[in-house]
Amino acid sequence: MSDASDAGATSHNDTITAVSGVQVGHWSDPAARTGCTVLLLPPEGAVTSGLSLGAAPGSREQALLAPEKAVERAHALVLTGGSAFGLAAADGVMRELEARGVGHPTPAGPVPIVPAAVLFDLMVGDARVRPGATQGALATQGASDAPVTLGAVGAGTGATVGKLADGFAAAVPSGLGSAVMRVAGALVGALAVSNAAGDLVDPDTGGLVAGSGRARDPEAVAALLGLPAGISTTLVAVVTDAPLAKAEAHALALSAHIGIARVTRPSHTVHDGDTSFVASTARGPRVAVAALGVAVQEVVARALLRGARAGRPA
Numbered sequence: 001m002s003d004a005s006d007a008g009a010t011s012h013n014d015t016i017t018a019v020s021g022v023q024v025g026h027w028s029d030p031a032a033r034t035g036c037t038v039l040l041l042p043p044e045g046a047v048t049s050g051l052s053l054g055a056a057p058g059s060r061e062q063a064l065l066a067p068e069k070a071v072e073r074a075h076a077l078v079l080t081g082g083s084a085f086g087l088a089a090a091d092g093v094m095r096e097l098e099a100r101g102v103g104h105p106t107p108a109g110p111v112p113i114v115p116a117a118v119l120f121d122l123m124v125g126d127a128r129v130r131p132g133a134t135q136g137a138l139a140t141q142g143a144s145d146a147p148v149t150l151g152a153v154g155a156g157t158g159a160t161v162g163k164l165a166d167g168f169a170a171a172v173p174s175g176l177g178s179a180v181m182r183v184a185g186a187l188v189g190a191l192a193v194s195n196a197a198g199d200l201v202d203p204d205t206g207g208l209v210a211g212s213g214r215a216r217d218p219e220a221v222a223a224l225l226g227l228p229a230g231i232s233t234t235l236v237a238v239v240t241d242a243p244l245a246k247a248e249a250h251a252l253a254l255s256a257h258i259g260i261a262r263v264t265r266p267s268h269t270v271h272d273g274d275t276s277f278v279a280s281t282a283r284g285p286r287v288a289v290a291a292l293g294v295a296v297q298e299v300v301a302r303a304l305l306r307g308a309r310a311g312r313p314a
Contacts, residue, residue: 033125045073175311259300
């Protein structure tokens with residue numbers, strides 16, 4: 001699969017910030033190999049849902065994203081390292097947004113809605129260093145609509161893949177990626193980072209993009225039984241400018257997981273806490289959800305491969 005996005009869709013920007021109203025900022029610690037990435041949605045918020053699959057997710061505000069819950073709009077999304085400790089980064093994002101008057105209106109003032117999801121990077125750097133409120137605030141302050149920096153940055157700083165057979169001893173760097181495409185006049189963008197137990201492969205050729213290559217061996221797959229649970233995760237945030245109801249966003253969150261499965265071998269194991277978010281700014285034309293589902297699968301797969309390619313050591 002080529003990592004080029006739909007050139008006609010975005011001209012100079014082939015990342016998720018091509019979607020109007022979306023900004024992305026990172027905080028990274030290359031020495032400790034951890035970081036966080038903040039995706040800011042328009043100040044009025046965006047209809048958002050999400051879905052966690054795999055047995056070991058780490059997340060915040062996940063229950064609120066269910067289609068039947070009353071609050072429909074989120075104001076930012078956080079992808080972060082640091083395992084469950086890293087969820088504290090969302091506190092800093094909330095603080096920054098509150099200061100800007102952004103949030104769900106309440107009689108006591110705005111309450112920013114900031115869903116977050118974590119990956120486990122504590123084994124690859126300094127486990128004592130984790131993103132927290134200060135780091136989330138810094139990422140928010142640095143957010144812009146410039147093309148997203150890819151690779152070993154933000155939540156991708158300590159991301160690794162290829163832990164299938166030999167654990168972290170055989171892990172290779174992955175990274176944070178992004179892609180965007182146009183469908184029927186609307187834009188669909190993805191921001192994604194793979195920290196999978198398995199490998200990343202090109203679905204068009206079957207070629208290895210990042211990992212150990214041992215995922216092709218059934219005995220290596222069986223070796224997953226020897227890994228501790230909860231050490232691997234793929235995180236995805238998708239934003240479209242096509243209007244969506246919350247239930248439609250939830251349906252597209254499943255499409256995002258299909259995009260994960262297209263390039264991850266194996267995906268959604270008992271060791272993975274794969275989580276997807278889907279948000280709609282509603283600033284573009286209405287598009288059939290079936291067509292958006294195909295686009296979501298494609299941009300998620302592209303983003304994951306772009307992140308892995310950009311995260312390779314020089």
